[in-house]
Amino acid sequence: MWLLLSPTRLEAPFLRGEPFAFLAWKGLKGEGFVYLETGVGKVNAAMALAAYAASHPVERALLFGIAGAYPGSGLALGQAVLIGEEVEADLGLREGLKPLGFPALRKGGARYYNRFPLDPGLTASLKEGLGLGLATGLTRDLVSESLEEAEALAQRWGAEVESMEGAAFARACLALGVRGAELRAISNPAGVRDRGAWRLKEALTALERAVSGVLCLQAPL
Numbered sequence: 660m661w662l663l664l665s666p667t668r669l670e671a672p673f674l675r676g677e678p679f680a681f682l683a684w685k686g687l688k689g690e691g692f693v694y695l696e697t698g699v700g701k702v703n704a705a706m707a708l709a710a711y712a713a714s715h716p717v718e719r720a721l722l723f724g725i726a727g728a729y730p731g732s733g734l735a736l737g738q739a740v741l742i743g744e745e746v747e748a749d750l751g752l753r754e755g756l757k758p759l760g761f762p763a764l765r766k767g768g769a770r771y772y773n774r775f776p777l778d779p780g781l782t783a784s785l786k787e788g789l790g791l792g793l794a795t796g797l798t799r800d801l802v803s804e805s806l807e808e809a810e811a812l813a814q815r816w817g818a819e820v821e822s823m824e825g826a827a828f829a830r831a832c833l834a835l836g837v838r839g840a841e842l843r844a845i846s847n848p849a850g851v852r853d854r855g856a857w858r859l860k861e862a863l864t865a866l867e868r869a870v871s872g873v874l875c876l877q878a879p880l
């Protein structure tokens with residue numbers, strides 16, 4: 660059983676199931692999955708996963724949604740990618756959390772500051788099963804508002820994809836011991852606010868294809 664999460668219902672119009680309410684969230688119970696609409700941003704993503712996992716067994720979780728692509732990423736509008744690692748870029752100083760001297764998370768002898776891996780085994784299985792590429796995600800509660808800002812973030816952190824939830828989900832998965840993967844479809848160039856340059860329809864088509872593929876994969880993941 661998958662726990663599927665997306666920030667908005669607009670990113671999951673293709674999912675069919677029995678509607679239900681869980682605390683502050685709405686969801687669907689479908690064939691092989693439970694879906695939760697988390698709401699936008701880091702706190703919503705982490706809260707929805709943690710609250711659900713506190714009262715239900717979660718075998719594996721997938722966060723999916725639209726995202727921006729940084730300049731020079733090589734990613735096309737409408738392209739779906741899996742995220743291997745997430746950067747929480749608005750935590751600590753502009754240089755990150757390390758200069759402050761304490762990690763965001765300690766787990767199994769490891770210290771995590773601003774970078775949080777998604778589950779490597781689950782991500783590798785999805786990459787092979789779906790034939791998708793892998794990218795590094797960057798997360799902030801604020802979206803980039805110019806190409807200059809987007810370029811600087813991409814350079815500073817070595818990231819290709821910008822979203823508002825990924826790092827919070829990855830970090831919550833690590834903290835809770837949930838196997839988690841993240842799938843994004845590129846809707847816009849990061850830093851470009853002109854909606855005429857966005858390709859929402861193409862991104863939603865790519866999400867539908869990839870999420871349907873995830874639900875169809877037979878091998879035990």
Ligand SMILES: O=C(O)c1cccc(C(=O)CC[C@H]2O[C@@H](n3cnc4c(=O)[nH]cnc43)[C@H](O)[C@@H]2O)c1
Nearest residue numbers: 666699725726727802803821822823824849850852
């Ligand atoms: O109005 C704007 O300038 C603007 C710019 C970027 C994103 C938004 C959203 O409302 C999207 C929120 C939603 O989608 C994800 N997303 C999509 N593209 C981006 C992006 O370039 N940077 C960050 N997040 C993006 C995000 O994860 C939210 O869930 C509006």
